[in-house]
Amino acid sequence: MLFKGGGLPHESLALQEKLFGAGPDYNFMTRIERFKNSLVRVQHFIRCCARYNLHDHADKKWFEGVAFPNEVSVLGPHSGMFIPTLKEQGSEEQIQKWVPQAEKHQIMGTYIQTELGHGTFVRGLETTATYDPKTEEFILNSPTLTSIKWWPGGLGRTCNFGIVMALLYIDGKNYGMHPFVVQLRSLKTHEPLPGLTMGDIGPKFGFDTVDNGYLQFNHFGIPRENMLMKYCQVLKNGTYTKQTRNPKFSYGAMIFVRSMVVYEVAGQGLAKACTIAIRYSAIRRQSELKKSRPEPQILDYQTQQYKLFPLLALAYAVWFTGVRMKEIYFMVNNEIKQGHTERLPELHAISSGLKAFTTSMASWGIERCRLACGGHGYSAASGLPKIYVNATGGCTYEGENTVMLLQCARFLMNIYGGVKNGRRPSGSVNYLGERISSRCTLTSEFTLKSLADAFKHRAARMIKEASERLNRLQASGNDPEDSWNLNSVVLTKAAEAHCHYYMVLVFESVVESVEDNCVKDILRQLCQLLALCGIQENSGDFIQDGFLNNDQLELVKQKQLSLLSEIRPNAVLLVDAFEFHDVQLGSILGRFDGNVYENLFKWAKKTPLNKPEDLIHRLLR
Numbered sequence: 001m002l003f004k005g006g007g008l009p010h011e012s013l014a015l016q017e018k019l020f021g022a023g024p025d026y027n028f029m030t031r032i033e034r035f036k037n038s039l040v041r042v043q044h045f046i047r048c049c050a051r052y053n054l055h056d057h058a059d060k061k062w063f064e065g066v067a068f069p070n071e072v073s074v075l076g077p078h079s080g081m082f083i084p085t086l087k088e089q090g091s092e093e094q095i096q097k098w099v100p101q102a103e104k105h106q107i108m109g110t111y112i113q114t115e116l117g118h119g120t121f122v123r124g125l126e127t128t129a130t131y132d133p134k135t136e137e138f139i140l141n142s143p144t145l146t147s148i149k150w151w152p153g154g155l156g157r158t159c160n161f162g163i164v165m166a167l168l169y170i171d172g173k174n175y176g177m178h179p180f181v182v183q184l185r186s187l188k189t190h191e192p193l194p195g196l197t198m199g200d201i202g203p204k205f206g207f208d209t210v211d212n213g214y215l216q217f218n219h220f221g222i223p224r225e226n227m228l229m230k231y232c233q234v235l236k237n238g239t240y241t242k243q244t245r246n247p248k249f250s251y252g253a254m255i256f257v258r259s260m261v262v263y264e265v266a267g268q269g270l271a272k273a274c275t276i277a278i279r280y281s282a283i284r285r286q287s288e289l290k291k292s293r294p295e296p297q298i299l300d301y302q303t304q305q306y307k308l309f310p311l312l313a314l315a316y317a318v319w320f321t322g323v324r325m326k327e328i329y330f331m332v333n334n335e336i337k338q339g340h341t342e343r344l345p346e347l348h349a350i351s352s353g354l355k356a357f358t359t360s361m362a363s364w365g366i367e368r369c370r371l372a373c374g375g376h377g378y379s380a381a382s383g384l385p386k387i388y389v390n391a392t393g394g395c396t397y398e399g400e401n402t403v404m405l406l407q408c409a410r411f412l413m414n415i416y417g418g419v420k421n422g423r424r425p426s427g428s429v430n431y432l433g434e435r436i437s438s439r440c441t442l443t444s445e446f447t448l449k450s451l452a453d454a455f456k457h458r459a460a461r462m463i464k465e466a467s468e469r470l471n472r473l474q475a476s477g478n479d480p481e482d483s484w485n486l487n488s489v490v491l492t493k494a495a496e497a498h499c500h501y502y503m504v505l506v507f508e509s510v511v512e513s514v515e516d517n518c519v520k521d522i523l524r525q526l527c528q529l530l531a532l533c534g535i536q537e538n539s540g541d542f543i544q545d546g547f548l549n550n551d552q553l554e555l556v557k558q559k560q561l562s563l564l565s566e567i568r569p570n571a572v573l574l575v576d577a578f579e580f581h582d583v584q585l586g587s588i589l590g591r592f593d594g595n596v597y598e599n600l601f602k603w604a605k606k607t608p609l610n611k612p613e614d615l616i617h618r619l620l621r
């Protein structure tokens, strides 16, 4: 069981639920129907949680994968952001008050941070929470048009609670961004409470099943006890106290979701797209390879393998990296809870970097899978459009990807600067303290160690050069901020190189840990292909300083091509190993039984445009 861990029993339970397995086809619904259908599923999911005693987050996740295939429901922000923020930032009393209600879904919440005018620049947010010691209330207000909260999932119609990020003001002094628990709607009528103007922000690229919303505060009072007070408190008389704390603790919810997105969004999305494209390529026959011979499966064309097998390797790599990212998150978060905050900057950097790197790669990879399916890939029946719009949202939400790469680069520059001053780095950046060999050890054997070393060399060189370029820009008279901006393209590339190395290293370590020799050999081939494609696609980075020469690049190309043939016999098995049920794929092309054409025909006949009583029919008659 390379992948599933304890998931299967919960998936089977979920699949037994008629409402999840069958029902109306998503592709034939309007946006409102999609939203309503998702709400029906949410309610059924909640009933199932009670019936099957599902309390654990991980167990619920397996269930959700079947209940809400390739879409985010309003439960996403509730269980992924609202509850974790309550738990991480609330005092014991506050946790006791709200978490049980939230876990039983008696209240539904979301995370309300982004505004019309600012998403990225959190310090630029304008919503205010002004403490009034007379009434012992915080008065929430949206002072400008741009301060209207915009985007939070579930805010439009569903949620009756939210955690609002707002600037805390006491006696005219700004204490910065703090989280507040706010009741938004009446628990009886579900109407917005007086003082709040709220609704849905309208149709989007995807996310039809979520009511992303807006919220304007008009001097709206909430009790003093509603500021989350684990790390800082406002006393009745307006005294502000805080434990010795990193002010970035209030950004904790973002780190959590970024850490989860690598596996949940990028890893799952790309693995599903590869499953569909590779299964379909084994069913689809087209053209001639040899005269008068049967048409071959399109998967036998080398060009098709060249499109898909690197993506398959990438899907495995992102999956493994996502699992590792979760482990790191929980490990460092536990350290932080015990007061050891030393690794917070590294956690922030690696979760930001990997979230950006993997969602960008997955988004690009899913689109390539679609193209590899020819005409039928363009049909909604392929399931790929839905997977794509869901996954590509991950490039923007929870920190826009370029911005996240720059956060990662900022940490790398700090570490590299420290190394220059004699400090020893550790964890994911320990290689920056090593002497990096300038001689490439790659031979035609392409050991995983030598491949990982090549990526290490590239990352270390690009980080060094980015740092030196930054210093040069400053030395030539630019201020630090302008120097940063003038260097920012180079910095994002250095961050990508760091994440790329990290991913290759994780894949290598998984291969080394596998005991079954047969599985190990197959995974080694995939890992080699991942690394070789990475070298070829970024060959400039590897030859720029003479690390790799032309002869070696030729070897890289030869090995890449020979790996395609070696992987071909196992390709379908390798996607079957992800063990996605048809319900989770939502694709006729990717059906497990391979019965594609018959089902495409059935599906087309059901499309609403074919209904005889349709207005179009009358207009055309």
Ligand SMILES: CCCCC/C=C\C/C=C\C/C=C\C/C=C\C/C=C\CCCCC(=O)SCCNC(=O)CCNC(=O)[C@H](O)C(C)(C)COP(=O)(O)OP(=O)(O)OC[C@H]1O[C@@H](n2cnc3c(N)ncnc32)[C@H](O)[C@@H]1OP(=O)(O)O
Pocket: 057, 058, 061, 072, 076, 077, 079, 080, 081, 111, 113, 114, 119, 120, 121, 122, 123, 153, 248, 251, 252, 254, 255, 256, 257, 260, 261, 264, 265, 326, 344, 345, 348, 397, 398, 399, 400, 403, 407, 410, 411, 414
């Ligand atoms: C096995 C069990 C598994 C259980 C899993 C269960 C559940 C999971 C459920 C869900 C999750 C999974 C998947 C999700 C699926 C679907 C998602 C559904 C819906 C989508 C939700 C989307 C929600 C949102 O988008 S919320 C809004 C998010 N907004 C952002 O991300 C804004 C981005 N901007 C920022 O983060 C920052 O403002 C900034 C860009 C970093 C600001 O930069 P700057 O101004 O430079 O920074 P600042 O001055 O504030 O900081 C200086 C200093 O601090 C460091 N820093 C910055 N941020 C952090 C941080 N977060 N932590 C630590 N340190 C930080 C920064 O680097 C600087 O450091 P230094 O000075 O250089 O040392």
Ligand SMILES: Cc1cc2nc3c(=O)[nH]c(=O)nc-3n(C[C@H](O)[C@H](O)[C@H](O)COP(=O)(O)OP(=O)(O)OC[C@H]3O[C@@H](n4cnc5c(N)ncnc54)[C@H](O)[C@@H]3O)c2cc1C
Pocket: 077, 110, 111, 112, 113, 114, 117, 118, 119, 120, 121, 150, 151, 152, 153, 207, 212, 393, 396, 397, 398, 399, 400, 401, 402, 403, 406
């Ligand atoms: C599907 C979806 C769900 C969401 N859910 C929620 C939610 O539940 N709660 C919530 O609060 N928010 C939510 N958001 C909002 C989301 O978090 C923000 O949209 C996101 O953080 C990006 O911020 P922005 O929109 O301000 O982008 P912008 O910052 O305006 O980005 C536009 C461009 O400017 C560039 N840019 C901006 N700043 C810099 C910089 N410093 N350096 C270089 N380039 C820069 C970016 O790279 C990008 O190319 C959601 C968004 C989406 C799409």
